[in-house]
Amino acid sequence: MINKRFFEAVCLAGLLGAGCSSSQKATAPKVSSLGEAYKKDFLIGTALNNAHILERDSLANQLIKQQFTAATPENIMKAEVLHTGWEKYNFEMADKIVAYGQKNNIKINAHTLIWHSQLPFFIRGIKSADSIKAYFENHITTVASRYDGKVYSWDVVNEALNEDGTMRNSVFLKNLGPGYIVEAFRLAQKAAPNTQLYYNDYNIEAPKKRAGALEIVKKIQAAGVKIDGVGIQGHWHLGTVPYKDIEESIEAFGKLGVQVMFTELDISVLPNPLRGNTADVSARADENSANRGNPYVKGLPDSIQLALAKDYEKLFRLFLKHKDKVTRITFWGVTDGGSWLNDFPVRGRTNYPLLFDRKYQPKPAFYSVYNLKK
Numbered sequence: 001m002i003n004k005r006f007f008e009a010v011c012l013a014g015l016l017g018a019g020c021s022s023s024q025k026a027t028a029p030k031v032s033s034l035g036e037a038y039k040k041d042f043l044i045g046t047a048l049n050n051a052h053i054l055e056r057d058s059l060a061n062q063l064i065k066q067q068f069t070a071a072t073p074e075n076i077m078k079a080e081v082l083h084t085g086w087e088k089y090n091f092e093m094a095d096k097i098v099a100y101g102q103k104n105n106i107k108i109n110a111h112t113l114i115w116h117s118q119l120p121f122f123i124r125g126i127k128s129a130d131s132i133k134a135y136f137e138n139h140i141t142t143v144a145s146r147y148d149g150k151v152y153s154w155d156v157v158n159e160a161l162n163e164d165g166t167m168r169n170s171v172f173l174k175n176l177g178p179g180y181i182v183e184a185f186r187l188a189q190k191a192a193p194n195t196q197l198y199y200n201d202y203n204i205e206a207p208k209k210r211a212g213a214l215e216i217v218k219k220i221q222a223a224g225v226k227i228d229g230v231g232i233q234g235h236w237h238l239g240t241v242p243y244k245d246i247e248e249s250i251e252a253f254g255k256l257g258v259q260v261m262f263t264e265l266d267i268s269v270l271p272n273p274l275r276g277n278t279a280d281v282s283a284r285a286d287e288n289s290a291n292r293g294n295p296y297v298k299g300l301p302d303s304i305q306l307a308l309a310k311d312y313e314k315l316f317r318l319f320l321k322h323k324d325k326v327t328r329i330t331f332w333g334v335t336d337g338g339s340w341l342n343d344f345p346v347r348g349r350t351n352y353p354l355l356f357d358r359k360y361q362p363k364p365a366f367y368s369v370y371n372l373k374k
């Protein structure tokens with residue numbers, strides 16, 4: 001069954017053409033699908049949580065199937081979920097997202113093999129470099145080989161860089177040295193020869209951090225190891241989306257012959273209580289501080305809706321301009337209600353960063369992106 005209210009909204013906005021009778025509604029989904037509209041340009045993805053993967057949220061389920069050609073598990077393929085003890089793995093949910101993708105013809109980008117956050121609890125007890133090395137090798141080999149040919153791609157390494165482009169002092173850098181990134185890609189390539197392999201990070205559009213990411217790509221290539229693409233996460237704020245940096249980055253990564261993806265796109269409309277733009281999941285702002293800023297609990301003013309629609313339109317114009325290099329745009333969530341930005345970096349705020357609202361309806365930002373392809 002198609003969500004009636006959703007199609008009424010789409011009809012009202014004129015996306016289905018004059019008339020929009022109920023028989024047209026029944027065959028309408030393809031016409032108003034972003035994934036369909038952009039299928040000759042790049043994949044349009046979303047992030048899936050447990051309820052989505054288990055198909056417990058029927059309205060979201062309809063939207064996902066209708067709108068998206070790609071999906072990334074928001075949490076369930078992170079090491080803390082998959083790798084529960086030294087030799088213990090829990091593949092239950094990961095197997096389910098793979099099946100969901102196959103059933104619905106949605107390409108799955110697996111996220112993520114090597115990342116300093118959301119690591120298994122048992123890692124904290126590991127004291128020797130040799131044991132970290134054993135974890136690193138076993139994790140990549142076991143997980144990547146299980147899903148080879150079943151997932152489309154892997155974020156092999158996530159967030160390895162500091163803001164100044166130097167390497168983050170993670171458990172992997174400390175124990176394995178700076179060569180660990182090339183090693184991760186080498187192991188992933190061996191375990192998953194039929195899977196696309198990416199480096200993923202936030203703020204790598206910014207010049208200094210971008211330089212660090214370019215170095216990573218060059219080192220992997222110089223070692224004769226495969227890297228297919230770079231994912232720019234794209235967690236930005238309304239009114240300060242760094243268009244110029246984004247365009248320069250697409251060009252710079254493109255010159256190295258790798259694909260460019262925007263892998264976790266959302267635009268926060270709330271005040272940023274942190275210094276600078278960060279998507280470091282450990283960053284927290286005090287919930288009671290004067291900077292808390294939660295101005296839109298009762299709804300989003302039209303002026304902000306329109307500003308959001310304009311930012312998204314400008315971004316997608318840029319993505320389309322570079323569609324020879326840009327291969328996927330993934331939104332970090334399905335609807336505003338499910339966005340992690342309601343709890344990051346302050347818990348319990350009401351944010352509006354995506355294209356679908358809390359009632360699963362398309363927002364003006366949806367139309368501004370969709371209409372570019374009309």
Ligand code: XIL
Nearest residue numbers: 074075111158233264279280281340
């Ligand atoms: C976030 C998820 O959205 C949250 O549900 C979770 O609590 C923390 O992680 N960069 C990433 C993503 O690579 O994995 C993060 O996802 C957001 C920042």
